[in-house]
Structure formats: structure tokens, C-alpha cells
Amino acid sequence: MTCVAFYAPMKSPHSVVPSGDREMARNLMQAIGQRDGVDVDLVSELKIYDKAGDEARQADLRQQAEAEVDRLIRDLPRDTELWVTYHNYYKAPDLIGPRVCAALDIPYVQIESTRAYSRLTGPWSGFAQAAHDACDAARVIFYLTANDLITLERERAGTQTLVHFPPFLPAVRLPEASTLSGPMLATGMMREGDKLRSYEIIAETLAHLTGDWQLDIAGDGPARAQVEALMAPYGSRVRFLGQLDRAALDKTYRAASLFLWPGVNEAFGMVYLEAQAHGLPVVAQDRPGVRDVLLGDGYPATEVGTKALASLVMSLLHDPGHRATWGANAREMIANTHLRPAATARFWSAVAPHLKGSR
Template sequence: MTVAFYAPLKAPNHTVPSGDRTMARALMAAMQATGRAVDLASELRLYDGVGLPETQDALFAAARAETARLLATPQARTWRVWVTYHNYYKAPDLIGPAVCDALALPYVQIESTRARKRLQGPWAQFAQAAEDASDAAALIFYLTHRDAETLRRDAPAAQILRHLPPFLQQDTLPDASTLDGPMLSVGMMREGDKLSSYRLIAETLHTLPAGIDWRLDIAGDGTARHEVEALMAPFGNRVRLLGQLNSAALADLYGQASILFWPGVNEAFGLTYLEAQAAGVPVVAQNRPGVCDVVVGPQSDVDAGAQAMADHLAHLLGDQGARRAAGKAARDTVGTRHLLGHAARTIDTELRGLT
């Protein structure tokens, strides 16, 4: 059986790395692991990050042309189900429902969000299209319990909702970390939520007790690098900015990191948390929706700010036994719930019920 796969926000073969691209690739791998062929149906990006009606009008027109093109292709006759990843008000699926109607295919979504408040304002027509696409889905896999709340609230009759825990594109765990290296932060350096996390990191480091011995490596780069450099400058050579690293270099860092420290301001869930925990690296973050779906163990209360994270860091840095116990619990959970095999079995079970 061939699955038509589509990611309107960012195609799996997009040139710019991101969590969305990584997750899209992992989803394709998981479906292939079920024995199905996966066809990347379209690479058309349907994204309006600003909220301009004229941009949305142009993308509606592009989607109509792409739909007509797909329906005329021979491979469309081989599809048995259509799966769309990440339908939401800034990047609605304007293609999948129309193709499925024309070909009488089951329509499936993964990681969709509903946002009724966006039905008014600059994204109104895109928000309505995202709602219509979600309504058309026979099955929606949700990755976080926060998304599940609105999906359940607005689900049409007979729509199936299933939990698919976020997962890594690998079948086995890496070697466990030695836990004797510097702390590690991994995040793109850009304005908005990412920079807010870096500001919290700096504030937390300032709050750490004077007697704590610590070092921090930061992996990441981007347009806000100068701001991050300024935030970290007071700490001198205790903090190293390593730039953007490939997966192999990151794996090396996870293999000796003592703690992954990333507050996670408004993170959807964060694959970095899973990568670190797979290596048995304990996490210090804030207890935020999305983060709590993938981070094992109690995390810092948001209202408590930097002090709560500083207390958590000081405890783990000063107690190797606690650090190892937290890392092992995280590693065990990732091995059970957040690897490719578990995702493939979950997807396979639900797709068998539709096709």
C-alpha cells in the first residue's frame, strides 16, 4: 500500500534544518517501517508567517493548481491513503482534502492544531481552511496532550483521535552518557521564544550558588547570535558557543553531557529533549505544555522563574547519584515509548483500520 505524504509547513527535503523537517522525515521512516511505500506527494509550501490576505490568496491559487497537477499524475492512482503532517492556521493543508475527495481516499492528519481565535483577524481564511481540513480527517494523530484538548473539543462525529508520542528516527538507544562533561543547551538562536529561553538560561546561571562548579556548552546558531553572545559574555570561558552542529557532533556532546539545560519557552515538544534523554542525560526545563509530554521527571514551575531552575541544576550538579538516577529513568522511558518501532506499531494499527 502506498501512502501519499504531505507537509504544508516544510517538506522533508527542505534545505533548512528544523524540528519540523526532522519530524516529517521520522514520520516517513515510521510509515515505511510498517511495510508501506511512502510517496512525497507535494513539496508546495503553504505558509503565511505574517498574516497577509494577498499572500493567502496566492497560496490558495497555487494549491488549486497543485491539486489539479497531482490528480493528473499516474502515481496518484497508486495511493491508498493520504497523510498530512502539521496542519495549522499558518500552514493549512489546502491539497489533501481535495485529492482525497477526488480519489475516494482516507484522509489522515498528524500533529494538527485547532485555533478558533484565529478565525477572526489577519489569518482568518487560512485558519478556516485549517479547521476545514481537520474536520475532513477520518483520523488525527496528536503528539501532545495540549493539542488533544482542542482536537477533542471540536472533533466531528466519528473522527478518530489517537496519541502518537513524539519519537526519534532510530530503533535503538545510543550508548549512555558518561555524565561527566559540561551542561549542554541546544537551540536555534532567533528572536522570539528561542531567545526567551536563552535569556532564562543566562538569568539562571547568574542565580546559581557561588560554590557550584559548572560549565555550559551551547549548540546552535542563527540571526540572534549576537544577542546570545552578549547574554553569555559575563560568564567568560565557563560558556562555549559551538555554533550549529550536525547530528554526529551533537551525539558526541550527548555522550558526555552532565545535564541538558533548555527552559523550553513555548516549545511544541522538542526533539532535543528526546535525543538527550536517549543517552541518559537528565533534563532541566520548565514545566510547560508540550515539554511535559517528552521530559521525564519533575520540572521547574514557570511562575518560579530562574530560581527554580537554578535549584534543580544545583541539586543535579552536586549529586552524581541523583544525576545518574534521573538520566536512567529518562533513558528507559525513551527506549519504551519514543523510538521508531513504537511509532511504527501505533501508526500501523490505526492505518489498518482505515484501509
């Protein structure tokens, strides 16, 4: 049995608060554990996250991390052959894994780690340095987007290996394809900041559309009133579906004609993978992270700007053949690169030479 220690400093996979980070952590544990003879253990649920740059909070989190390091050095099973940390960055550095691994001689790897040199001064300076130190300790760093690779490659530590790890869906096969005959679909949490800005861009885009169109919006949150106000000028053309469970959301994907989500500051966005798995053309802005998970080769994200988004929407709505071709190509891309079996194979191919038991 190969025992793997797993840790996510920003948010535990067992958190009761839904988020993309929680889902990705859960998916990673499943993907890593899909190999025969592998046991993945969530070894700590200590949340090390400072949203505001509060030095007192950072000091308190460091004290908690010290206690957790002592506990794990004492109690971690001695047959642990690998440690995996998900999402190490300046607001949520891994203060635990590198020290435990050094003490117990366990190979240490990271998935989705970033180096933010602009944060080495200012209120997060200590946490940013800790995140860099954790990066340096990793034998393998799996990066999800080309944007993350820039600084990881520039500051690569020693013989450290950097491996592209495309985001993936927790499925072994594609879902049922969309009929591409229903309303457009947008889905995203309704909260202040980047999500609300994406909804603002959608509202601005709709103003440029002509003809008979419909938009369904799946999602809810504290900024729902603002989103509803943004869409009020379009009356019944925009329908709010609320927060949908997985079965209901899949049904909505299967009926939509295209997926519209600008993607303001999205790390990558699992909804893009879900939409494309159902064969939906995706209309999004050409942004770092977003472009990494969208179909290329003639079907790129459009340039940043609402008129460009509207032009692409109109071309898709008026050409069913274009939608069908785009959708079929998107499904092929997801099947080849963004399902769980591909993620499992890519992970173990990279880390197998570093396993403690293989040395």
C-alpha cells in the same frame, strides 16, 4: 504494496532549510515506510505558509493549491490507499489533501494538527477556517501533545479517531549513555523570539548558581551576538561550540552532566528526546508541549522561574547518584515510547482499518 501519499504544507521534507518541522516530516516518512510492503510517496512540495497574515499571499497560495489539486486528481497513482498530512494549522492549512481524497475516495489522516478558534477572525481567518475544514475531513488525527488534544477533542468531527502519537527519534535503539561527568549542555538555534528568550532565561538562571560549574552551548544563528552578550558575565565558564553535526552533537551529549533548556513555546522539542536517550537529566520549565516529552513520576519539569531552575540544577550537580537514577529512568522511557519502532506500530495500528484496500 500499500501506497501512501505524504504531504507537509508548512515545509517539505526535502527543504534545504534545517528545522524541526523538516526533521519531523522526514522521520514520519521513514516510520510509516518501515512496515513491510509500504511505499511512501511525497506527492507535493507546494509550501502553503503565511507567516504574516497577508491576505494577498493567502489568495496566491490558494490559486497555487487549486492547480496542485487538479494535477494530483489527474496524476496520483490509483493504487494510493492512504493520504497523510503532517502539521495542518492556521498559518499552513492543508488546501490540497482533503479535496484530492474526496475526489479519489482515499482515506485522509493527519499528524500534528491544531484548531485555533482565536484565529477565525483577523488576518488569518480564511486560512484558519481551511485548517478546521481539513481537520473535519480527517478520519484519524494523531496528536503529539495533551495541549493539542483539548480543542481536537472538543471539536471532533463525527466518528473521527484521535490517537496519541508521542514524538520519536529516528532510531531503533538507544545511543551510548552519557558519562554524566562533563559540563552542563544547552542546544538551540540562535534567533530572535522564543529561542532568544530561552537563552535569556538560561543567563538569568546561571546568576543563581554557586560553586564550580561549566556550560557548553551548541548552536548558531543570526542572534549569536546577543546570546554571547547574555553569557559574557560568566566568562570562560560558558563555552560556545557552534553548530554541530550529528556525530559531534552525539559526542557532546555523551559527555554532558545534564541538559538545560527552558523551552519557551516549544511544540515539544526533539532535543529533549535526544538528551534523555543519552541518559541526561533535563532541566526545563513546566510548559505545554515540553512536559509531554519529559520524564514524569517524580522527575518533572520545574516550575516557570529562574530560581526554580537554578535550584534543580544545583541539586543535580551536587548529587551524581541523583543524576544517574534520573538518566537511567529517562533512557527507559525513551526506549519504550519514543523510538521509531514504537511510532511505526502505533501509526499502523490506528490507520489499518481505514485503508482503501481494506474496505
